[in-house]
Amino acid sequence: SNDLTQPPAVSVSPGQTATITCSGDNLGTKFASWYQQKAGQSPVLLIYQDNQRPSGIPERFSGSNSGNTATLTITGTQALDEADYYCQAWDSNAAYVFGTGTQVTVL
């Protein structure tokens, strides 16, 4: 079972801001990561340690984490950002858990 809850779908117009939330008990006390997965491909790391971007990830992707919610923000969304997005964190049961996933549609 997933302990991190995400909205199933988010729609955004090109150039606008998309906000994806990830909710879990005391999530703000853990490091959250975010992944992008396009159809038929492996996930790609976008954000680690709440708000750090790996080399090569565009600046329009940013993250934050506080309280029970981690947030991924895509500023100036582009058509190529259409994908599924997943959060991930370390669970108190000594295991990694992933969020339920959010499908982002760029209309």
Added chain:
Amino acid sequence: HVQLQQSAPGLVKTSQTLSLTCVIFRDSVSNNTAAWNWIRQSPSRGLEWLGRTYFRSRWNNDYSISLKSRITITPDTSKNHLSLHLDSVTPEDTAVYYCARETLGAFDVWGHGTLITVSS
């Protein structure tokens, strides 16, 4: 850049053992700042972490509680790869299986994924 090459997709019969390997290129399974993980994905269960192996003066393993009785992850330093063995599989174990490198608590390099179908 680091690449992970996984074994080919396949069919496993119910109650048998699922076995996969992941060969590491341009990194080492003994890297003492990384961990090597297995993760699977299915429509019904989403992304699910299975377990990991890592070297910190000695070899360590962590496993998902739900799979702990059935799973073994083994490093092979001579071949620079890691293996996954999952015993007593059922159709519920049908999924795409990924190996992934973990650094700083995140999975920064992923294999291409291997579809495993469990059927009688």
